Amino acid sequence: MSTEVKLHGTWPSPFSYRVIWALKLKGIPYEYIEEDLSNKSLVLLQHNPAHKKIPVLVHGGKPICESMIIIEYIEEMWPHNPLLPTDPYERSVARFWIKFAEDKGPAMWIVYRTSGEEQEKAIKDTLEMLRAMEEDGLGRDKKYFGGDNIGIVDIAFGQIAQWLGVIEEVVGVKLLEAHKFPRLHAWIKSFKEVPEIKLNLPDRDEMLVFFKSRREVLLASLQD
Incomplete structure (x- = not known):
């Protein structure tokens, strides 16, 4: 069937x-x-x-x-269990942050696949993205980017919750420090506690093996 x-x-x-x-x-x-x-x-x-x-x-x-x-x-x-707000203004805000995630998110992957000056710039760009998420995206007393319920913006930023930590470990840098980004750390905890998210995340140990091996290949190709 x-x-x-x-x-x-x-x-x-x-x-x-x-x-x-x-x-x-x-x-x-x-x-x-x-x-x-x-x-x-x-x-x-x-x-x-x-x-x-x-x-x-x-x-x-x-x-x-x-x-x-x-x-x-x-x-x-399938409009049930909506991921976008119903209010037109709130929808526009959500779409702004989706665009932000699409424009700024690649910086963390540049950190992963490069070294030297290019990586240093990507680290700076990633930190700027995280600061904007912390200070403007989440703001005060917001469990998720749209308020009390998980929504489309949280999904757009979902790679921060699982993949960024793997990148940090593989590369040997620390970007998402708890004392600098307390709201983001609280958001990650809330995001990963949602059953539909918690039960649908790749295994971290498998990710470490995969991304470590992949980075070695990428860096070797840059030296050829």
Whole structure:
């Protein structure tokens, strides 16, 4: 029996998990298809010929690409258990922070895959992102970015909750220090306590092995 909703992803990717979290929070059944990015399936290439990347959601045979676009689609297609605020102004604020996450989030991955001056700049950019999240995104007395309930902005920033700590350990830097970012640390705790998140996170030990090995390969390629 075929599943109406299918998700093509890969386990180490926070962008795959964004979509998984949204589907789980809305209680939407789906079939997950693990992709080998070193040997991409013909189905993936057919569904995302422009970028040839995961995640790809296939609903009723129609593919939707890019994690946050997929989540907006999910929100519109299944409006129950809303992830976006109903108020137009609050929606605009949420979309601002989604854009911020998309624009600034790559800095932490540059920290991971580089060294030297390029890495130093990426560390500075990542710290600026974290400060903005701490001081402006969360503000005072906010459990989640949208208030008391988990929402789309929390999903957009979800890589901070699990992947940033792995990057810190692999690279040997400390960015998200508890005494400097107490609100972010409280948010991470709250975020990871949500059952749909807690039960759908990649294993940290497996992540460490994968990302350590991958970084060694990346740095070696830069020296060739």
